Amino acid sequence: MGEIPEHLLKRAAERKAQLAAEAGGAGASEDASAGSEETTGSERTAGAEAASTDAPVAPVEEAPVRTGLAAKVPEFLFQRSKNRRAVLSGGTPTSSGAGSGGSSAPAAGAPPAGAPAMVGPDGHTHRLLTVVKSGSIQQTKAEAQDKVHTWPHLLSIELGAMLVVTAGLLVFSIFVRAPLLGLADMNQTPNPSKAPWYFLGLQELLTMFHPMVAGVTIPGVALVLLALTPYYDKNLSNKPENRKYAIAMMTIFLIFWAVLVIIGSFFRGQGFNFVFPMKDGVFFEL
Amino acid sequence: MATETKSKNPMEVVKRVGNRMHDSQAMNSIFRPGSVFRKGYTDSPRNRSYVIMNNVLYHLHPVKVKIHAVKVSYTLCLGGLSFFLFMVLTVTGVFLMFFYRPTAEQAWADIQTLETAVYFGSFVRNMHRWAAHLMVLSVFLHMARVFYHGAYKAPREFNWVIGIILLTLTLLLSFTGYLLPWDQLALWAVTVGTNMMGYSPVLRTNVQFVLLGGNVISGDTLLRWYVLHVFLLPFVIVIFMAIHFWRVRKDGGISGPL
Numbered sequence: 175m176g177e178i179p180e181h182l183l184k185r186a187a188e189r190k191a192q193l194a195a196e197a198g199g200a201g202a203s204e205d206a207s208a209g210s211e212e213t214t215g216s217e218r219t220a221g222a223e224a225a226s227t228d229a230p231v232a233p234v235e236e237a238p239v240r241t242g243l244a245a246k247v248p249e250f251l252f253q254r255s256k257n258r259r260a261v262l263s264g265g266t267p268t269s270s271g272a273g274s275g276g277s278s279a280p281a282a283g284a285p286p287a288g289a290p291a292m293v294g295p296d297g298h299t300h301r302l303l304t305v306v307k308s309g310s311i312q313q314t315k316a317e318a319q320d321k322v323h324t325w326p327h328l329l330s331i332e333l334g335a336m337l338v339v340t341a342g343l344l345v346f347s348i349f350v351r352a353p354l355l356g357l358a359d360m361n362q363t364p365n366p367s368k369a370p371w372y373f374l375g376l377q378e379l380l381t382m383f384h385p386m387v388a389g390v391t392i393p394g395v396a397l398v399l400l401a402l403t404p405y406y407d408k409n410l411s412n413k414p415e416n417r418k419y420a421i422a423m424m425t426i427f428l429i430f431w432a433v434l435v436i437i438g439s440f441f442r443g444q445g446f447n448f449v450f451p452m453k454d455g456v457f458f459e460l
Numbered sequence: 461m462a463t464e465t466k467s468k469n470p471m472e473v474v475k476r477v478g479n480r481m482h483d484s485q486a487m488n489s490i491f492r493p494g495s496v497f498r499k500g501y502t503d504s505p506r507n508r509s510y511v512i513m514n515n516v517l518y519h520l521h522p523v524k525v526k527i528h529a530v531k532v533s534y535t536l537c538l539g540g541l542s543f544f545l546f547m548v549l550t551v552t553g554v555f556l557m558f559f560y561r562p563t564a565e566q567a568w569a570d571i572q573t574l575e576t577a578v579y580f581g582s583f584v585r586n587m588h589r590w591a592a593h594l595m596v597l598s599v600f601l602h603m604a605r606v607f608y609h610g611a612y613k614a615p616r617e618f619n620w621v622i623g624i625i626l627l628t629l630t631l632l633l634s635f636t637g638y639l640l641p642w643d644q645l646a647l648w649a650v651t652v653g654t655n656m657m658g659y660s661p662v663l664r665t666n667v668q669f670v671l672l673g674g675n676v677i678s679g680d681t682l683l684r685w686y687v688l689h690v691f692l693l694p695f696v697i698v699i700f701m702a703i704h705f706w707r708v709r710k711d712g713g714i715s716g717p718l
Contacts, residue, residue, distance in 0.1 A: 321524040325511040328521060328530045335537040336544050343548070343594070347586035354575065357568045358647035360676070367648040370638050372596050372631060377652060389656025401624040403607070404617035412610030413718055424607050459645050460593060 179320065189309075196242050243307050251302065261296070353459045365444045366457055374438030375431045381446065396427075520705055528717040534609075535714065538602035542630075543701065545595040552588040553690065560640070562686035564679030567642035592634050599630045611715035619707040622700055629697040636689040642682060650685075651677055 240247075293299055322328075355364075369377045379388035409417050443449035443457045467473070481487055482498075491497040495514040501507055509523045528534055559574045559581065561567065574581040603623060606612055612620035639650045654677070658668040665675075673680030708714070 320527050322527050322530060323505065323508040323512075324517075324521040324523060324525050325508050328525050329511075329517070331530060331532060332537065332540055335532075335541055339541055339544065339594075340548075343587060343591055346590055347583055350586065350590070351582065352586045352589035353643075353645055354571060354641055355644040358564075358642045358644060360647070362644070364644055364648055367652050369649050369652040370635060371593075372600075372634070373653050376656065380656070384659075385656055386659035386661070390659050390661065397624065397628065401621050404612045404614070404620050407613070410613065412613060412715065414608075417610060420610075421608065424604075428604060460589070 181320075246308055247305060251305065254302075355459075366442060366446045368438070368442070368446075368458070371435060371439055371458075371460065375434035377446075378434040378438040378442075520709075522709065522713065525713060526716070529714040534717075536601070536605060538598050538605055542595055542598045542602055543705075545591050545598060546697070546701070548591045549588060549595065550694070552584050552591065555584050556588055557690060562640065562683050564642065564682055567640065567682060571641050571643075592637060596630055596634050599627050603627055606715075609715055609718065613715075616707070616711045616715065619704060619711060622704045622707065626697065626700050626704060629693060629700065633689065633693045633697065636685040636693060639677075639682060639685045640689065647677060650681075 240252075294301065368374060376389060376393055379392060382388065383392070407420055409420065411417060414421060437448075439458050440451045440456055441448055443454050449455075449457070466476070488498065492514040494510045496507060496511055499507075499510070501511070512518055512521055512523045556574070559578055560570045571585070574585060576582075606620065606623065612623075635650070635653060639646045654668055654672060657671060658665045660667045669675065671681075671684070672678070673684045
């Protein structure tokens, strides 16, 4: 198991801070509202806890100030629930709900004229199944942010890399000429004759083994073993500390070839004999 | 403007022509409906997605990539640069083909002419050669990078095999191209290289005979390797590259962080 993703830690910290602020702010708002309006002060704080008041004492002219989660619930829902409670307890609903909650909220009284066929016992055309706290349901917006947009993040890097390589290639091609020796002549063998640099490791092996071993068997087996690596390497981890053996083997393999290529390129002179490039010159063409 | 008189101001004309082109059927047929070339681009998550979704690059990249995948230090861009070098080699190679005839009598002289009498001839040949060496190197380093990240492990085993095939094809492309200048360097490097093929088990010198078009390197070899170099091997490597890139995406994109 890895560490907890950063975005989750951040979200948790934010939520904690929010809860702490709410706990501290609730008492403060109670005092403030009680101080400002004496008549409705107690009702208003109760209203903040999802409208748990009984039948209203007086018609509410303006929407009470709600804090925290209650602030996110549309005002007309509070009004409707209040009206419903009033109806159930035998009182008459206040008519100010439409005014404070917005004209779109359906009136909770008798069924309106021309109501559709699907009408409930009290004339409701819609039912509110539940009101839940925001955040208690799945949030599709706050997805794990371990991904970034390919454009511009990746494409700009790729473009930059291409430009750097192009620039390097252009400059190098302006100043360094590709070799072109004399016309091919079957009767004149240059000394030494060397393969292209990437085959000089094999040519180096030729000095030690029979051509069938150096030229066919070793490269063939190496290539097949390389291709089959994922099928005999059963270690599932890709962490360097868990695959020391594989990394050691590959490093030895790469260094082996690199050394052979370098020897073949720079340390082999006439007759493919061992020479020192500083003393005897370089016998190497790219 | 209530009365729209056609201004002769050059900037206005350019703007007008631009608008007409922008709304034309031709333009709309070229770019997909969501393309930023049709809708215009203002930076937003939606448009960032549209850039990729309505672009041929969607074949290579998903709309979003893992955040560690955009770290240059993770991939060093080696795979992408190998592909880019292949494209550079294709473009420069086509240019070289215009001036080159693969016969023992003409090949070397054509290169001489190219170097001395053709605008940018020498430069493009240099570029082709250095890009070729660089591609061998970058493909090789890409393989090493993938190995050290353990990126060949499940589910990417098969893509590693494809990668080894691509490495082999890259070496073959480079080697077949090595003969084409038909100078002493080319002839004898290839002689050394192909002498080893005569020791293949079972097939023996038959391999050598088929590849050289004879018992020794000759004009026939030149023609044969030219066809391999400019047609057959590029054709094969493009197919394997397509599979390689497709599998990168199908196997879940670039391998995870270490």
